[in-house]
Amino acid sequence: MLAARRPLCNQSEAMTTALVHIALSAYVAAAVFFLVWLVRPQRPAAPDATSRLVSAGRAMLLVGVVLHLASFAAARAQGGIATAGLGGDEWRGGQLFSLLAAVTVAGYLILDFRYKLPVAGAFVAPFTVAVMVPAHLVQTGARQFAPSLTHSAALALHVGAAALGSAALGLAFALSLLYLLGEKQIKNKHPGRLFSRLPSLDLIDRAGWRLSVWGFAFLSIAIATGSLVSKESTGASFPLQPKEGFAVLAWALLAALIQARLVAGWRGRRVALLVVAGFLLLVGTYAGLFAAPPQASTLSMLVPGGG
Amino acid sequence: MASPVLLCVGLSHREVPIAVREQVAVSADDLPEKLRRLKAIPGVREAFLVSTCNRLEIFSVADSRTVADDLLREVGPAGAPHAVVRSDDDALTHLFRVAASLDSMVVGEAQILGQIKDAHETAKLHGAAGAYFARLMAKAQSAAKRVRTETQIARGAVSVASVAVQLARKVLGNLAGRTVLLVGAGEMAQLAARELHQSSASELLVANRSSARAEEIAREVAGVAVNLAELPALLERADVVLCSTGAREPVVTHEMMVRALKARRYRPAFLIDLALPRNVEPSVNELENVYVYDMDDLERVAAGNRELREQEVARAEEIVREELAALRKADRERSAVPVLARLREHAHGVAKSEVERTLAQLAALDEKQKKAVQAMASAIVNKLLHGPTSRLREEQGGPLAEAAAELFGLAEGPGADPVANPVANPPEGEAADVLPISGRK
Structure with a gap:
């Protein structure tokens, strides 16, 4: 291989x-x-x-x-x-x-x-x-790497936070899908094979919520440190590229989700749908890595074919 | 008089959804009047009616099959087009299967046997059921008890209450700290409430139209009695709601639940509607984070249990078949005894009359000679009947007894009343006479 x-x-x-x-x-x-x-x-x-x-x-x-x-x-x-x-x-x-x-x-x-x-x-x-x-x-x-970034703490923090945030949101995404599947089966009263394997909707909801909060926190760090890394490498704090755009949209959606949950008490299906949407925006961030020109983003060098 | 038949006219969760069943259900208050009407139908000898959440069945011993049409009318216009008519052996098998909980929504549940016994007792009390059903019910109960003791179908999550609790856990997870609200006094709902409470639900509230009844149930289930008038506020508090009132209109409405949901900040609520007619408006299930399960929905979940216990169900079916075979054998034996008696009576009668006629022509014979002639005639009859009698005893009646009765013209007589065993020998080809009314000719 x-x-x-x-x-x-x-x-x-x-x-x-x-x-x-x-x-x-x-x-x-x-x-x-x-x-x-x-x-x-x-x-x-x-x-x-x-x-x-x-x-x-x-x-x-x-x-x-x-x-x-x-x-x-x-x-x-x-x-x-x-x-x-x-x-x-x-x-x-x-x-x-x-x-x-x-x-x-x-x-x-x-x-x-x-x-x-x-x-x-x-x-x-x-x-x-x-x-x-x-x-x-x-x-x-x-x-x-750009010479200025070779031993950049901001880059290390940025990549670490992005990986942790992505992983947390990826898991929250998986749980949200499970929630939507399980909720549909219970709602439609047609329990399938997956039904017996699923934990309770309440547990999936709670676990997904905590992961979303962690994901949001790490994503916030990743965006903030990403801005520093970008300034170190290109001089621009926040270059307007698809990657950054998707990241900010995902962050905003998660922020709205957290607000809705804490203030209005949203939970269950609509929260699961928001998490799915948030994760898809995050995937858009990674897709943006491929679309960005090599010099536009530090992380464009980190993906297959990047740069 | 035509041979009487055992009839069963009814419908269950297998044939119709709950929306139809709730229209045809007979309440305990209406049952005496219904039984009186059944008994008044021309041709009906005995009848009893079973009305539960899952079925309405009318069992009857009648003079002819045409009585089934009148019984169908008693099912009501909403149910009649869906009702199934069973007769003779098939009706008997159905009664045994229902009593053994093999036809139940949740196979193996214990309540149906008690419900059938109660239905029969009520019919006896009102003069609708008599000796025939008394004997049949004893046998059906015996079969049901064998099924419960000799198989495992009653083990595990087999009651509707258990299925409801299992679903509540699937939605709400750990029930510790949850509030359960019991609305109404249905037995099944009380069972479920007890089980939820035992699953560490912290609070069990009991609401009833009558506060005295609420207090009584609350004592039984270790709960707290509350005022039914406060239902909207109670819905804001309760995580699991069990409904089983006898109300004809929905107790929990869509609008009421929308307000409750907002007040409880969209915390999920699980509503179990065990009432007939339903107590919860079906549209409530469309609300987000609210899950409503009625009796039909529980059937779907229970279907999984049936699948898992196929082997045990097969064994239970075998027991029912054995008990039915034993009943038929006993009936045949009972039917053979009068045929034998009548045959002997007939033969000795013929011999006696012939001896008397002969002796009248032989006036010179003394008493000793006359007795010798009479003894000879009796001995000839006994010798001639010895073989057939032995065969009839060995065969325990059955077709041979019928043939003997037919051959010697013995059908008429006190022991020939087929109401004693209309199912002993079902006519060939009629045993599977199970036709939905729409398919009847």
Whole structure:
């Protein structure tokens, strides 16, 4: 796969790549376990078999995320090549998505530990695989940071906050979809197979709400620090590009959502729809990375094909 | 007189939605009058009526099948086009299946047997049901009890109350700290309320038209009696509302719930409507964060339970078949005894008259000789009947007894009244006579 396409610079990079590939394999295995658990008929006579699938899925995700984070650490130790990059001299295509995948899995495991949400694992695990595979199979060249940004704390904070915010909102998005599906089934009185797997609507709503608040907080930090990074690299605090536009729209929508929930008591379906809309705007932000000219945005260098 | 038939005319959750069932339901107050009318139908010998949230069934022993048309009229114009007419063996099987909770919305639930027993007792009290249904009900109850003790269908979340609680948890999650409001005095709603309270719901409010009744129920379910007039304010407070009043108009309206929802800041509310007619306006379910489940909706959820317990249901069906076979065998035995008696009576009667005629022509015989002739005639009859009698006893009646009765002209007589066992030997091809009224010829 990737190892065959990309020439290895040294042994250390080979180890990093191997860690990422093992992590990816663990994510694939987790996705299989969770999906089998989701689609197979529920058998009360054999609850152990069901819980074993979920346990195996969780274990695979844990193994995957530990190895994945270890690959970032290894990459950082060797000077910033390959999958990590923060604080290094250059980024390779797909790094941001790889980081986003790792943070999402870690976030999910915390969420699952707190709320017991295996059904969300059936969405998160395949999503992680879907993000990781193109991030590591698409061959792109490494991009140099602007010299002023090589060791920029603002950039590190910006990328970290963006990844955490995106992961939180991604999980909130997944929960919102689950809420809408579950709510529709309960409302229409046609409980399907998913129905028995779902936790209560109240729990999904509460978990989604907390993730949205965290997502909003990190997105606020990402936008503020992004402005600093932009000023450092281009001199403009807030360049008018699609990426920034989508980010601000997503932020505004989430702010409105939080206001509506706290002041008017909005909850349930309409909040779930707003979270879905907010996340789609955030996806628009990432799409904006592709559309932006290389020099217009620092992060344009962080995506496959960027710059 | 034509042979009497067992008839069952009715409809259930299988045939019609709740909107129809609520129009045909017979309240406890109206039941005596309804039974009087049923008994007054020409050709009806015995009858009883079961009216629950899920079914209206009229069972009757009648002189002919045409009586079914009159019974259909008693179902009412809203229900008659959907009603199912069953007769003889099929009606009997249906009664057994209903009593065993195999035809219930929630298979295995225990309430239906009590409801059927109550319906039969009421019919007895008002002179509508007699010896025939007394015997049949005893057998049906025995079968139902076997099903409950020998299978697992009653285990797990099988009652409507349990399904309702399970759904409440699906919407509201942990019920700790939630407020439950019980409106009305329905038994099923009380069961559900108790179960919700036991699921750590912190507050159970009981509202009733009569404050004394509210106090009484509140004591039974360990709740707090409240005034029904305060219902709009109570809806703002309650997370789960259980409705089971006998009101003919909706108790919880769309407008009332819109106001309550706003006041409770859109916190979700789960409304369980176990009443017939329904107490909650159907449009309330269209409101955001409000979920309304009526009896029909609970059926959909209960369907899942049935699927999971297929094996147990199959075993229960087998028990019902066994009990029905035992009943038919007993009926055949009962029917064979009078045929045998009449056959012997007939043969000895013929022999006696022939002996008397012969002895009249043989006047010279002394008493000893006359007794010898009489003994000989009796011995001939006994020897001739020995084989057929043994066969009839072995066969326990059935077609052979009918053939003997037909062959020797024994149909008339005190033991021949088929009302004692109209289902003992259903005519071939009539056992599956289950036709919706629209399909009747």
